[in-house]
Amino acid sequence: MKQETFNRKHEDDWQLLQEGLQAIDESSARARSTKQDVSMLPRLYRNACHHLSLSRSRAYSPRLIDRLSRLVMKGHQALYTHRPNVWRGFVHFVTRDYPALVRQQWQFVAAASLLFFGSFLLMLLLVQLYPQMIYTVMDPWQVRSLEGMYSPEAHDRLGPSRDSENDFLMFGYYIKNNTGIGFQTFAGGLAFGLGTLFFLLYNGLVIGSIAGHLTGLGYIETFWGFVAGHSAPELTAIMLSGAAGLMLGWALIAPGNKSRLRALQDAGEQAVRIIYGAAILFFIAAFIEAFWSSMSWIEPTIKYVAGIILWVMLWAYLLMTGRPRAL
Amino acid sequence: MLDTIHAIETPEGVELGLRLSGIPARMLAWIIDSFIRLGLYIALSVGLAWADEFGLGLYLILVFLVEWFYPVFFEVLSDGMTPGKRALGISVIHANGTPVGWSASITRNLLRFIDFLPLFYVFGVASMMLNRRFQRLGDLVAGTLVIYREEKRTQPVIPDIPEIVPGFALQPAEAQAIVNFAERSGQISSERADELAATTGELIPANHPPARTLLGIARWILGN
Numbered sequence: 001m002k003q004e005t006f007n008r009k010h011e012d013d014w015q016l017l018q019e020g021l022q023a024i025d026e027s028s029a030r031a032r033s034t035k036q037d038v039s040m041l042p043r044l045y046r047n048a049c050h051h052l053s054l055s056r057s058r059a060y061s062p063r064l065i066d067r068l069s070r071l072v073m074k075g076h077q078a079l080y081t082h083r084p085n086v087w088r089g090f091v092h093f094v095t096r097d098y099p100a101l102v103r104q105q106w107q108f109v110a111a112a113s114l115l116f117f118g119s120f121l122l123m124l125l126l127v128q129l130y131p132q133m134i135y136t137v138m139d140p141w142q143v144r145s146l147e148g149m150y151s152p153e154a155h156d157r158l159g160p161s162r163d164s165e166n167d168f169l170m171f172g173y174y175i176k177n178n179t180g181i182g183f184q185t186f187a188g189g190l191a192f193g194l195g196t197l198f199f200l201l202y203n204g205l206v207i208g209s210i211a212g213h214l215t216g217l218g219y220i221e222t223f224w225g226f227v228a229g230h231s232a233p234e235l236t237a238i239m240l241s242g243a244a245g246l247m248l249g250w251a252l253i254a255p256g257n258k259s260r261l262r263a264l265q266d267a268g269e270q271a272v273r274i275i276y277g278a279a280i281l282f283f284i285a286a287f288i289e290a291f292w293s294s295m296s297w298i299e300p301t302i303k304y305v306a307g308i309i310l311w312v313m314l315w316a317y318l319l320m321t322g323r324p325r326a327l
Numbered sequence: 328m329l330d331t332i333h334a335i336e337t338p339e340g341v342e343l344g345l346r347l348s349g350i351p352a353r354m355l356a357w358i359i360d361s362f363i364r365l366g367l368y369i370a371l372s373v374g375l376a377w378a379d380e381f382g383l384g385l386y387l388i389l390v391f392l393v394e395w396f397y398p399v400f401f402e403v404l405s406d407g408m409t410p411g412k413r414a415l416g417i418s419v420i421h422a423n424g425t426p427v428g429w430s431a432s433i434t435r436n437l438l439r440f441i442d443f444l445p446l447f448y449v450f451g452v453a454s455m456m457l458n459r460r461f462q463r464l465g466d467l468v469a470g471t472l473v474i475y476r477e478e479k480r481t482q483p484v485i486p487d488i489p490e491i492v493p494g495f496a497l498q499p500a501e502a503q504a505i506v507n508f509a510e511r512s513g514q515i516s517s518e519r520a521d522e523l524a525a526t527t528g529e530l531i532p533a534n535h536p537p538a539r540t541l542l543g544i545a546r547w548i549l550g551n
Contacts, residue, residue: 002550003506049339059499061506061549063483069343070477073424076337080425169380172387176394183395187440190464195441248468261467268468272434 003060010051014071017044021074045075096322098277103319105243105270108250112200112242117235119204120211127212134213137206143213150214150222171290178234179282182241186248186275193249200242207235225300228307229293232314234285240278244271281314333460333472335424343424346475347461348417350452353473357448359411360398367393395436402432412473422460422470431469438465483510491543493530502548509545512538 020041052068102109127133134143181199188195214223247267255263288310293303332344371389375382401409407418407427419427419435442451442463451463460472497505505527512520517538524537531540 003548004550046339049337049341052341059503061503061510063507063510072337072341073343073477076343076424077420077426080338082425082428166380168384169387170384172384172391176387176391179391180395183437184440187438190438190441190468264468265470268434269430272430272437275433275437 001058003055003058003064006051006055006060007064010047013044013047014051014068017041017048017071017075020044021071021078024078041075042079045072045079048072048075093273093276094280098273099318099321100323101270101273102240102243102277105247105274108243108246109240111246112196112239115197115200116204116239116242119201120208120235123205123208124212124215127209128216131213131216134209137209146210146214147217147219150219150226152219152222167290167294170294171286174286174289175283178237178286179279182237182278182282183275185238185241186245186271186278189245189248189271190252191249192252193246196242196245196249199245200238203238221300225296225303226293228303229310230285230289231307232310233281233288236314236318237278237281237285240274240281244274244278247271247274331461333422333474335422337424345420345424345472348415348473348475349461350455352415352417352475353455353461354448356409356411356415356417359414360409361411363410364393364397367397396433398436398439399429399432402427402436403429408476416476417473418476419471419473422472427471431471435463435465435469435471438468439463441465484513485509485545485549486512486542488539488543488546490547491540492547493544494532495529497548505541506545506548509542512542 020038024038024041048068048071052065052072055065055068123133123137138146181203185196185199185203188197188199211223211227248264248271251263251267252260258266292306331347331349333347334342334344336342368390371386375386378385398409401412402419405413407420412418419432421427421431439451442448442454442465444450448463451465454464454467455461458467460466462472466472508520508523515523520538521536524531524541527537527541530544531537
């Protein structure tokens, strides 16, 4: 068949497909509901695929092949796109898929916990035994300003440490700063896990030393009373970011019987889902830290209890939610 | 063949060629986006200055979102294009040719942190140069490509002249080359067109205008 005849025969169909795809494009930009009838699009698209193959094998003009290629490309993008129901996806993710994913990747969660909580507890203990150890991670100026922040006398003199407008400022600061650290901990996994290792150990050592130092000074109520509330979501979020980073690093170090690239892509798909949860936890932690932890008039005992309840709830959620029901 | 076309196959068994974007276009797009971000930061700091500490808190949250998720929002909600990419006519897609989704976009943009190291995308550029598909590290993990969008082309007009039947049978590839010539002949000078047409040798009988003869043959190939 000559090209012009071919053109004339199918031009209307191509035109129809073009318009249909355009309509989808425009409707998805504004709203999901397409008033137009789209039922004929798959058939037109398959025809266009067929025509493209034909025009290639018959060596029709490159322009025509080009035009059909673009048409097929557009159709392919429209027909094979994935438009998930975001809201339902989110609910399933939180109530079922996320804890299941964390348990499925338990090796990485365990390794990240060991690195982060391990270095934290180690320094907490060591600084009690050898108080000068604090100077291995912080310089004297930083230690001085830290002591000033949590000194009980300072709190007596100043009353409530900040007013409520200040709370929102700190909320923003915690979100930006802490979540950013979490994302960096994750991304660092791409350096064969070394970046993640660094962030986990560094944060564990510093936070542990601070806690140890202030405990040694006897600033129990001002320090532990302040951090108790948000400690569960915040520390767990850092640990989970680390677990996600380790997944990337491990895929590079030991890809198994996949290619490194393939292993990395598979690990990345799971790891980014771990990060979603970590980001939510960072947000919760920032909220608690800004609006609850800062309420210095609440009894420390209440804060301790609230903090412990949060730890239990969070880990009960991670360990027990979303298991398949027993028969 | 040495080129920057990445071929994908659709489930219908048709092969499509994607034109990969190289490093300069992506860099320019990034620079444009950086200026837009800078503008956003300035606008936010000016716009929220009246709200004191509350405004500063809100500013920090918004800066955080712009810092990490500016490319994500645009890539997912605006056909794979941030404003900078749109200006350069490039966009992000999955390696299988489907539009980029949340998961892949978030992955590639969180890992941007590593691509940026040690400074100004040294790792990212190294990865793009070592990679046949110009992917930075984030693209490798997320399985995404940056390609050129289709450019708008006008339908070619072949002058309406009588058909000429060639002296001998043409191979499909030869016929295609002739039609390609005819479709492009409007963009080149008539002298150059004659020069090119003359290279076909025996196809053009002596004392015939080369380009015009070839156009006539193209007319015959296309049919009516």
